Amino acid sequence: MSIGKLERRAGIGPSHAERLAYWMQFAHIKDNSFPAAVADLKARIIEKERRLDRRHKITVTHKGEIDHGAIIGFDPPLRTFFLQAFMGGFKEIWLGTLLEEFTSLEAIIENARAQGYSVADMLKDMIIEMTKLAAQPHPPSIGEQLGSSGKPART
Numbered sequence: 261m262s263i264g265k266l267e268r269r270a271g272i273g274p275s276h277a278e279r280l281a282y283w284m285q286f287a288h289i290k291d292n293s294f295p296a297a298v299a300d301l302k303a304r305i306i307e308k309e310r311r312l313d314r315r316h317k318i319t320v321t322h323k324g325e326i327d328h329g330a331i332i333g334f335d336p337p338l339r340t341f342f343l344q345a346f347m348g349g350f351k352e353i354w355l356g357t358l359l360e361e362f363t364s365l366e367a368i369i370e371n372a373r374a375q376g377y378s379v380a381d382m383l384k385d386m387i388i389e390m391t392k393l394a395a396q397p398h399p400p401s402i403g404e405q406l407g408s409s410g411k412p413a414r415t
Contacts, residue, residue: 363394
């Protein structure tokens with residue numbers, strides 16, 4: 261991967277001034293400045309990608325079947341919480357696919373329970389992280405900007 265691509269993925273601005281400011285932080289290291297800067301870029305990319313992963317692994321049960329790899333999270337472009345579990349065969353639950361379908365964690369859990377699903381293994385830190393993410397302002401998606409609400413048409 262090129263240095264320019266590493267810089268972009270790490271969030272370093274594209275201007276000469278921004279790139280120079282980044283690299284000057286490592287000038288004092290002398291012989292090892294380049295490897296140190298590349299290692300920092302890679303660490304920034306890993307951290308950035310970790311923050312972008314909005315999925316959390318949980319356990320979902322339904323009529324005696326268990327999915328220990330079910331996923332719950334918050335989708336910023338849709339501004340909704342989502343839940344996905346595959347129980348084997350044709351049984352599955354996939355909630356939170358529409359714009360602002362579940363605006364609270366409680367709403368999606370209640371919906372899953374109403375369908376006979378039980379959600380477990382939600383850690384306090386994951387709940388706090390999802391709730392904080394949902395509370396942030398999220399700009400309209402490209403679809404919304406182009407006139408599609410993402411919501412089913414009312415008849």
